[in-house]
Each structure stands twice: as C-alpha cells, then as structure tokens.
Amino acid sequence: MAIDTPTTATTDPTTPPRTSAPPAPAQVSAPAPSSATGAPAPLGVRAKLILFVLCAAQFMVALDFSVLNVALPVLGKDLGMSQSALQWGVTAFALPSGGFLLLFGRIGDLFGRRKLFLTGLALFGAASLLATFAWDPASFLTGRALQGLGAAAIVPTGMSLLTTTFPEGPQRDRALAISGTVLSLGFTVGMVLGGVLTDTLGWRSTMGLLALFTLLVLPLAPTLLTESRHPERPRLDIPGAITVTGGLLSLIYALSTAAERGFGNAPVLVTLIAGLALLTAFGAIEARTAQPLVSLPMLRRRTVAWGNLAGLVTFSMMSTVIFALTLYLQEILGLSAFQTGLIFGVVGVAGIVTGSVAPKVIGRFGAQRTLVGSLVLQGVLTASLLGLGTGGWSVWLAVVGVTVACIGHLGAIIAYNVTVTSGVPNSEQGLATGLATSTQQVGLTIGIPLLGVLATTSTDLLSGARTVLAIDSAIVLVAAVLVGVGLRVRRG
Structure with missing residues (x-):
C-alpha cells in the first residue's frame, strides 16, 4: 500500500474517509504537482520561512539531546558532580521531554498549537540560560529538566503545525523530509560541536548555544505562524x-x-x-x-501502529550503533573525541543528501515501501560493521558502514513520519505527531540501556561491540519484515 499523492493514495479500511477532516487552518497554497511525475510543488517565500522556523526549533531540540554528551566529564568536575550523577545531565532532560509529549500534543490540539509552541520556545530559552550560568548541580539539573519540558511542548506542536500548514501529498512529504533531515543533522552536529565547544570555550558554551538558537527562532515565530486548534475544543x-x-x-x-x-x-x-x-x-x-486523550481507532490504524513500531526500532537501534562505534573508535582505535566527531560529521553530510532525495523516492515508491526498504538498508549495513577489527583499515569500514546505515536510518525517519500522519484529520494531527515524537524520544532513550550495556560490561570491548551490532542488525531486519507484513506492502 503506497501513499504517494492525495489523488493516488489508498486508505486503510479502518480509517475514516479523508473528506471528513476539517480544512487545515493555515495551509500554504501551491500549484498542484504533476500527477505524472509526482514532483513536489515549489514552496513560496512565506512557506519557506515557516518551514525554517519549525525546522530550526526541531534542530535546536535535537542538538540539545547530543551536544552535552562530550562535555559531561568536564562539567561534572566544574560543578562538583560525582561520576554516577553525570547521567542525570541526560536523564533530567529525557524524562520530561519524553514523558509529557503526548499530553502537550493533545493540549496543543485543544487550546492552540501556536500558543503552546511559543510558550515552549520561551521556556526552553530561559532554561538554557539557567543551565549556562548554573552555579551548582541542582541549578544545572533544574535547567536541564525545564529544557526537557520546553522540548515536550515544542516538538509535537511544531510537527503538527508543519503537517497542518503543508497539505498532504508531495508538498507535505517534502516538508517532512526536510524536517527529518534537520532532526538527524542536529543530533549529529551536536556530537561534533560538543567536543569543539568544550575544548575551546568551555562546557557552558554548549548550553549558551541553545539560548542563542532560541533568540533566533522566537522573534520570527509569532509573525509567521497562525493559530491552529481542534474546531470543537472537547474536554481534556x-x-x-x-x-x-x-x-x-x-x-x-x-x-x-x-x-x-x-x-x-x-x-x-x-x-x-x-x-x-x-x-x-x-x-x-x-x-x-x-x-x-488518545483515540483508540487511531491506534488501530495500520499506518499508525506499524509506522510507530518502525520509528521505535530505527531510533533505538541507530543510537546504539553510534554509541558502540564511539567506544570502538576511541577505546580500540585510539581516536580522539574530535576525530570521532568528524567521522560522524560525514554522516551528517550524507543526511543532507538523503533528505533531498527521500521525497522523490517516496513519490516514486510510496512512503510505506520506502520505510521497509530503509529499515532493510539500515539492518544490512549495521551487519557489515561486524567486520571491524584492530587495523587502520577498519576506520574506513566504520565510515562507510555507519554512513550508509544512517542513510537507511534517515530514510526510515522521513518515511515513518509521512506514514503515521497521512490520512489523519487536522484536528488530530497534534496527537499523531505526539505519538510519533514520543516514539522517537523513547527510542533514543531505550536503545543504549538495552544493548549498550553489553559493550561496556564485556571483558573484551571489541567482542562486546560486535555482539551489540549483531543483535542490533537482527532486530532491525526482523522489524522490517514485521512492518512490511503489517502494512501489507505490495509490489507495483
């Protein structure tokens, strides 16, 4: 079953007709794309500015998720945090950002997505300043928790503003592809910037950078975004x-x-x-x-259920690959944190290319077949990393393997976002995107605890890393089969 354009998409029999959805409150009009080519309609200047604001906010949140990792040891010494307490620099952000996503997505649906998006931006910026100037562990962790709470408001409302602004079909597919690319790029860039900023300007600059991003986005958002909410405003x-x-x-x-x-x-x-x-x-x-709060008929949609399973697997397993490779490159091959960051920077460049190509692939093959194919690519290239050894040539295998695996990963991100939001009424887009982003946050959170511990507790780090990669690859490939069967993806 392929979702290409509004005129050719097929609909899950369990879902209501698409005509029952209320009109989008702030759609960006554009000429209809050619049905023969399925090419995305060009975006106007205002549409591009709206997309810039929404993607910049997503980039900022993704950057926050990774920019602090390299800085934690230095930060801990400066603020007097014990080694065991350092994990709370990440956990304090992950708890509210993942825990409140569904709730805030629904609140945005009911009472105004633009309003909650702007509130989340303001909170995120203020919390970043608190973390920047933190004077003890308590003030720093408070700032991180408030950043996570702001992110929980930004992510689902930003995604629902995107999906209600751009009409379903090639134009929305293109917008989601750009958003997915920016999200993946933010995570990768954060890993590189974290090391560079910590070595040159100190750990506080990693948090200060996020405050600067907020100052860039917040003044533009109110003038570009229009309010969007559920037309009937039912009770929470x-x-x-x-x-x-x-x-x-x-x-x-x-x-x-x-x-x-x-x-x-x-x-x-x-x-x-x-x-x-x-x-x-x-x-x-x-x-x-x-x-x-969650419509059970929505959860019974094959696209929502199986699409979110694919999202959970691709996020959790790729975060595990990056974690295992980080240990491998530094502990076994002896690369510095900066050199390791540069390797993952190559992945970011590949992500930009993938983001520009993915909408054309989805337009040609459909979001669901693209999703399954991307999972297969991610799983197969993860398996190729089992050939890593102790020789210098292994660096090149690591670069090629993780880059192509991440191309599959990013393709899966874009295709799964298109899959889970297609055919969903505008009044429920906040819920659909809240589910998708909850899946993303939970996936980023559970992968390393579930599999990464095998690498860190193994007496032979190389053997442990290979074990992690083997299990990781198997999970992704099994998920590809299950999602393909669940979505009943067909040829032709």
Missing part, C-alpha cells in the same frame, strides 16, 4: 493524561537508569513495573472515555 481527558504521563515518566526513568544499576535493581524494577501498569490502565481508561 484528565485520568488519561495522568496515567499516560506517569507511565511514560516511569518507563523512561527505568530504562535510562538500567544501564548503570541493572534491571535487577529494586528501584529500576519497581518503576518499570509501575510504568507498564500505568500504561495498561491508560489503555483501559481510553476504551471507556467519551472524549479520550
């Missing part, structure tokens, strides 16, 4: 909001701390069970609520 599902937010917070906390403490640790086990119990309760509540 409070019990559902409490259980899903509590469940996600518990689950992310357990998986984030499992790498250090192990899954047998009592607090980890208790929070993991509590998270699963709360998410189960959430499902039961949604089945009985007249105005649920």
Whole structure:
C-alpha cells in the first residue's frame, strides 16, 4: 500500500474517509504537482520561512539531546558532580521531554498549537540560560529538566503545525523530509560541536548555544505562524493524561537508569513495573472515555501502529550503533573525541543528501515501501560493521558502514513520519505527531540501556561491540519484515 499523492493514495479500511477532516487552518497554497511525475510543488517565500522556523526549533531540540554528551566529564568536575550523577545531565532532560509529549500534543490540539509552541520556545530559552550560568548541580539539573519540558511542548506542536500548514501529498512529504533531515543533522552536529565547544570555550558554551538558537527562532515565530486548534475544543481527558504521563515518566526513568544499576535493581524494577501498569490502565481508561486523550481507532490504524513500531526500532537501534562505534573508535582505535566527531560529521553530510532525495523516492515508491526498504538498508549495513577489527583499515569500514546505515536510518525517519500522519484529520494531527515524537524520544532513550550495556560490561570491548551490532542488525531486519507484513506492502 503506497501513499504517494492525495489523488493516488489508498486508505486503510479502518480509517475514516479523508473528506471528513476539517480544512487545515493555515495551509500554504501551491500549484498542484504533476500527477505524472509526482514532483513536489515549489514552496513560496512565506512557506519557506515557516518551514525554517519549525525546522530550526526541531534542530535546536535535537542538538540539545547530543551536544552535552562530550562535555559531561568536564562539567561534572566544574560543578562538583560525582561520576554516577553525570547521567542525570541526560536523564533530567529525557524524562520530561519524553514523558509529557503526548499530553502537550493533545493540549496543543485543544487550546492552540501556536500558543503552546511559543510558550515552549520561551521556556526552553530561559532554561538554557539557567543551565549556562548554573552555579551548582541542582541549578544545572533544574535547567536541564525545564529544557526537557520546553522540548515536550515544542516538538509535537511544531510537527503538527508543519503537517497542518503543508497539505498532504508531495508538498507535505517534502516538508517532512526536510524536517527529518534537520532532526538527524542536529543530533549529529551536536556530537561534533560538543567536543569543539568544550575544548575551546568551555562546557557552558554548549548550553549558551541553545539560548542563542532560541533568540533566533522566537522573534520570527509569532509573525509567521497562525493559530491552529481542534474546531470543537472537547474536554481534556484528565485520568488519561495522568496515567499516560506517569507511565511514560516511569518507563523512561527505568530504562535510562538500567544501564548503570541493572534491571535487577529494586528501584529500576519497581518503576518499570509501575510504568507498564500505568500504561495498561491508560489503555483501559481510553476504551471507556467519551472524549479520550488518545483515540483508540487511531491506534488501530495500520499506518499508525506499524509506522510507530518502525520509528521505535530505527531510533533505538541507530543510537546504539553510534554509541558502540564511539567506544570502538576511541577505546580500540585510539581516536580522539574530535576525530570521532568528524567521522560522524560525514554522516551528517550524507543526511543532507538523503533528505533531498527521500521525497522523490517516496513519490516514486510510496512512503510505506520506502520505510521497509530503509529499515532493510539500515539492518544490512549495521551487519557489515561486524567486520571491524584492530587495523587502520577498519576506520574506513566504520565510515562507510555507519554512513550508509544512517542513510537507511534517515530514510526510515522521513518515511515513518509521512506514514503515521497521512490520512489523519487536522484536528488530530497534534496527537499523531505526539505519538510519533514520543516514539522517537523513547527510542533514543531505550536503545543504549538495552544493548549498550553489553559493550561496556564485556571483558573484551571489541567482542562486546560486535555482539551489540549483531543483535542490533537482527532486530532491525526482523522489524522490517514485521512492518512490511503489517502494512501489507505490495509490489507495483
């Protein structure tokens, strides 16, 4: 089943007709693309500026997720944080950013996406300044937590503003491709910038950079973005909001701390069970609520269910590959943090190229077949990294292998975003994008705790890295088969 253009897309029989959706409140009009070529219609100046603002905000959040990693040891010494406490520099951001995504996505649907997007930007900027000038661990971690809360408002509302601004079809596919490229590039650039800024200007510059990005985006957003919300403004599902937010917070906390403490640790086990119990309760509540936070018919859409599974796998497994390769390049081949960052910078360049090509591939083959093919490419090239050794030639295998694997990864990101938002009414775009971005955040959070620990606890680091890569590749390839069958992807 391929989703190419509004005139050729087929619809899941479990979904309502596309004509039932209310008109988008702020669509950017453009000439219809040629049905023969499926080429994206050109974007006007205003549309490009809107896309710039929304993508810049996504880039800023992705940058925040990775820019601090290299700086943590230096930061810890400066603020007097113990080695065991350093992980909270990442976890303090991941908890609210992943835990509140669904809730904030729905609040944006009901009360105004533009309003919540601007609020999130302002909070993110203020929190970045607090982290920049932090005077002790408590003030720094408070800043990181508030950054995560701001990100939880920015990401789903920014994505839903994008999908309601650009009409479904080649124009939206192109916008999502650019957004996906920027997201992946932000994560990669953050790894390079983190080392450079820490070595030259100090760790505080990594947080100061985020504040500068906010000052760039925030003045432009109010003049370009128009308000968008659910036309009927139904009541917020409070019990559902409490259980899903509590469940996600518990689950992310357990998986984030499992790498250090192990899954047998009592607090980890208790929070993991509590998270699963709360998410189960959430499902039961949604089945009985007249105005649920999450529409169960939406979750039964094949595109939403299987698309989000693909997103979870591609994010979690690629983050694990990057983690394992970082250890391999520095601990086994003896490269510096800066040299390792440059290698991943090559990946960023490949990402730019992939982002420009992906819409054409989706237009030719459909989002769902592109999604499955991209997962296969990611899995196969991850398997190629099993040939890594201790010789200098291994650097070139690492560069080629991870670059092509990341091309598949980025193709999967773009295709899965198109898949899970296609055919969804504009009134529910915040929910659909909230689900997608929750999947992204959870995926980025769970991959390293689940598999990365195998590399760090192995007596032979090279053997441990190979084990991680083998399991990683197998999971991606199995997911490709399951998603292909679940979406009933056909030839022709």
